[in-house]
Amino acid sequence: MSELVPQRIAHLRGEIERHNYQYHTLDAPLITDAEFDAMFRELQTLETQYPSLATPDSPSQRIGAAPLLSFAKVVHRSPMLSLSNAFNEEEVRAFDTRTREALGVAEVDYSVEPKFDGLAVTLTYRDGIFVQGATRGDGEVGEDVTQNLRTIRNLPLRLDSGRLAKPIPFIEIRGEVLMFKVDFIALNLEQADKGDKLFANPRNAAAGSLRQLNSRITSSRHLSFLAYGAGAVEGFILPDTHAEQLECLQKISVPVPQERRVVHGVDGLLAYYREIGELRHKLPYEIDGVVYKVNNISQQSKLGYVSRAPRFALAHKFPAEEALTTVLDIEVQVGRTGALTPVARLAPVFVGGVTVTNATLHNEEELRRKDIRIGDTVSVRRAGDVIPEVARVLLERRPVDAREFNMPRTCPVCGAHVSKQPDEAIWRCSGGLFCPAQRKQALLHFANRRALDIEGLGDKLVDQLVEQQLVHTPADLYKLNLRALAQLERMGEKSAQNLLDAIEHSKQTTLARFIYALGIRNVGEATAKELARHFATLDNFMAADETRLQLVPDIGPIVAQSISTFFAEPHNIEVITQLHAAGVQWPEQAEKAVQLLPLNAKVFVLTGTLASMSRDEAKSRLETLGARVTGSVSQKTDYVVAGAEAGTKLGKAQQLNIAVLDEQQFLQLLNTNEMPSAVG
């Protein structure tokens, strides 16, 4: 190996993490997604070629690792406490009085923060490297979710101690894992599209995503981390106020809440509560109150603890947000994949800071379960603050003429018949892209920020383009001209030109974005990235049959079938050809294309007896992954798999210094397509 390789790997890791921080923590990207993706892929390729250089703090870990059978238990070095709650002003005043009296001071300085509605975790860093992360559990013992936490893009895998006087040898960082509102909405749309279970709110979605035995799923879920303090610290003295400690965490690249403040006395607390209450609905994440903490750490120690909660802190909770209204009507919306979603039209009602006029009823089963009828009085909740939802029906107020709603048997938009798979909750329109509703959604999907990113192509515009028959397929977007656009409603020459520029700009993309933009059923953003990484070229991807598709990590029979159904439709091929002809393109990855299969050209020798499979099976599984299996060990051998009672071949391997995999490592390799980290 050239000595330049470790250098290049270190450089890529540094750059990738720097840009991750710019993008996910500072919200200020310095490079394009395509440039980022290119660096990421280069790192992955190098780490695959040189498995001995892989490390747990590499950003490549952010895509997840081998699934676990269960989570290990972790005993917290210092317990993870809970907070006492206050629900009104009196309780806050009582807290402040108690605190002043206990400290013998006239006024207390408080450090104040939002109370994040996610789930608590503790992160352990040794010598600046993230080595372990755990859930709160019962406060004493939690679950080891290290690999899942590594996938969280704004969670530092390595602390940046450059701005400290000296590095911190050991620190536990405490905080909350959250799902941002936008990511929650996107996830539920995807879940609904797949006919999968919906999450009730971002907190449940975050918890469900973090507690996955398969960290690749966690990686696809867009979680975020925010720190609210430090646990145990060794070999370093943190500043002596809570506010400065958060400042210090921020310095070493740990994300901390921007809405934190230092306030004086109880009036400061109550003013902060009102300020955040007003800001609440504008925050990107959910909060359920604010937290007050005595700022001075020695004062904190003096106050101590009552049972499981510190006396120096208090959570001031916001009231629950629900309101009553009536269901005026129930209508059906048609989504991108033809899914029919019942939607309640409501008498306008003010809840959670906004006026709500619609609530999703999700699907027919949900509608029946809650027994919602037209004319009913219902309690509306902003589920997780974002999507208004009908919490329950007030049966005692049901009018005699309340009407039951039945899902239509034809599409309300195009009239095509609707059908439902026996194991699904969702009815779908069979009209495909002939259905204007599906066509509009397909165009919006194609243009979305995570797909081809055509700025300015919003729903009003798409409505007009489809209704005036200017655009039938995404490829038609590239045929639009200034004259056609400028005559549309609310479209001046200037905005028409801006749109044309955005369309032109979208032609330079990445393969992953392109695959995602096609809108293949069950192929979300994460799957698209995985496919692009695996196949490297569109031709390879399109040529893959269902068996080959299933060799891609996380692609099972359902997704594989969706993909092959998509490409079996001549119309879709036609659109792809036209997009190509219009100039849509991405950087090809020539060198990756040849090493499509994960073990391409690697030479294996099997020796000894494996407990879990016959030698023939082991051979054929290796070959499916692209490896060559030979009978004798030589300089050309890359790996020897040694089962029980391995004989001379093992000795020969050791002599020639060839990597040896034991059975467990071999199984790990087959299951993950990745080299186990410690290969002997």
Ligand code: IVH
């Ligand atoms: S401090 C020593 N600060 O609330 C006190 N907790 O009810 C430790 N939480 O388990 C917690 N936002 O998960 C603290 N800004 C914040 C918080 C916060 C949310 C959660 C945390 C904790 C629970 C206690």
